[in-house]
Every structure is written in structure tokens, then in C-alpha cells.
Amino acid sequence: MQLFYHENIEGQSVSFGAEESRHLTKVLRKKIGDLIQVTDGKGQLATCILEEISSRGARLQIKEKTLSPKDDFEIHLIIAPTKSPDRMEWMIEKATEIGFHKLTLIESENSERHRIKTDRLEKKMISACKQSLKFHFPEISPFASFEEMLNTSQSFDGQKFIAYVDEQNDQHLFGLAQPHGKYWILIGPEGDFSKKEIDEALALGFEPVSLGKSRLRTETAGLAAVHILNLVQEKA
Incomplete structure (x- = not known):
């Protein structure tokens, strides 16, 4: 799994800026339709589909969310x-x-x-x-x-x-x-x-x-x- 971070995944989609978009497409070679895992750092994990890529950024549609339990320490x-x-x-x-x-x-x-x-x-x-x-x-x-x-x-x-x-x-x-x-x-x-x-x-x-x-x-x-x-x- 390759994990990405966005502070807000409460809606139906997530938008990344140009820097994160370059990492998706140039480094990881992600394409339209690929699944992307995104966390908000507060326990939520969103499974997303890469929908749009441009020079200004990328947009992902959230398909599913799960909540990870906290440590018991x-x-x-x-x-x-x-x-x-x-x-x-x-x-x-x-x-x-x-x-x-x-x-x-x-x-x-x-x-x-x-x-x-x-x-x-x-x-x-x-x-x-x-x-x-x-x-x-x-x-x-x-x-x-x-x-x-x-x-x-x-x-x-x-x-x-x-x-x-x-x-x-x-x-x-x-x-x-x-x-x-x-x-x-x-x-x-x-x-x-x-x-x-x-x-x-x-x-x-x-x-x-x-x-x-x-x-x-x-x-x-x-x-x-x-x-x-x-x-x-x-x-x-």
C-alpha cells in the first residue's frame, strides 16, 4: 500500500495540489482509474479513485472510508x-x-x-x-x-x-x-x-x-x- 495524506476527507472527493499530483503521476506512475489510499491522520482511511489529473493538481473520488482503532496505550x-x-x-x-x-x-x-x-x-x-x-x-x-x-x-x-x-x-x-x-x-x-x-x-x-x-x-x-x-x- 502507498499511503497519501489529506487533512480533510469528510466529503465525497479529495483534491491534491501540483506537488502531490506530480508524485502520483511521475514517481508512482498512477493513472486515471487507479485506486489511491488517503488518510486524514485522525484514524480515517479513504479508498479513492483517481479521476482527474492536470498541471494544477489531481482530484480523487472517495469510494469507501474505514476508521482505524486507536492504540490501547x-x-x-x-x-x-x-x-x-x-x-x-x-x-x-x-x-x-x-x-x-x-x-x-x-x-x-x-x-x-x-x-x-x-x-x-x-x-x-x-x-x-x-x-x-x-x-x-x-x-x-x-x-x-x-x-x-x-x-x-x-x-x-x-x-x-x-x-x-x-x-x-x-x-x-x-x-x-x-x-x-x-x-x-x-x-x-x-x-x-x-x-x-x-x-x-x-x-x-x-x-x-x-x-x-x-x-x-x-x-x-x-x-x-x-x-x-x-x-x-x-x-x-
């Missing part, structure tokens, strides 16, 4: 962006392929980057969802400070984890996470969370976790956490 990745935007984009792309549900970028005391444009991250997510055939796209929350994130966490009713480097921190995420639950996982910057931030998180119910024996880069830690929480779903 939810991963909220909360991470300080890396100094290199490319490394963060790589992580988001791969984490999306593996599967997670929400992203919050935070600014902590040791952050290397204090702002990041999310439009490129959204494009990476969409591309990765199309590649990995996902019909529910991850959500990107507004950039937040560490304190704002902690305040929001107080209303969360799932498991809350904070991963940081400490020889005493030997409880692995895989062993602590319960299957089919809701998770917040905090990943710090290259300089890690400060002691003050760790203490504040622990005081609000975050559990300290290890991601393994190796010291990981921020983007590697984020990807590892998402992968581990997906593996946890196989425990039950």
Missing part, C-alpha cells in the same frame, strides 16, 4: 531539543515509524537549543506516517518550559518517568512500565537535567528510569524510550 515523549535540528528531525522521523502519540519540546536549565520550528518536524512526522502506514498521526504540543511541563503533569493519571544518567538509577524503563497504559517519558538535553529539575520531577511523582548501561545522546535516548515502551506492550 499512549506515549507522550517530552524532550529537550538538540543543538542540531537535523538530529532532532531524524529522531522524530524514526520514533514516528516505531510509534508514539504526543511530543512536547521543553526548555531545561542545560538546554542547548531554546526554540525550534515545529513545521519541519510536522512534515517529517507526516512523511514517516505515510511510510509506516499509520492512520493516527502524533500530536505536537506547544514549546514549554520545564516548570510549565511539571505543572501540566499534575493532572496526568498515567505512569510518569524521567530518564537521566546516574549510577544509582538502575531501574530500567522496560521493567517499570506496565503494558497498555499511558506514559510520560522525560528526556533531558546533552548536559542532562539539573539536580533541581530531577528533584522537582521526583517530588511530583515521576519515577527515575534507566534506558540501559550506555550513555546516550539526547536523540538516541528519545528513540530508545519510544522503542522500549512499544516493546512493553508485548509483556502482557
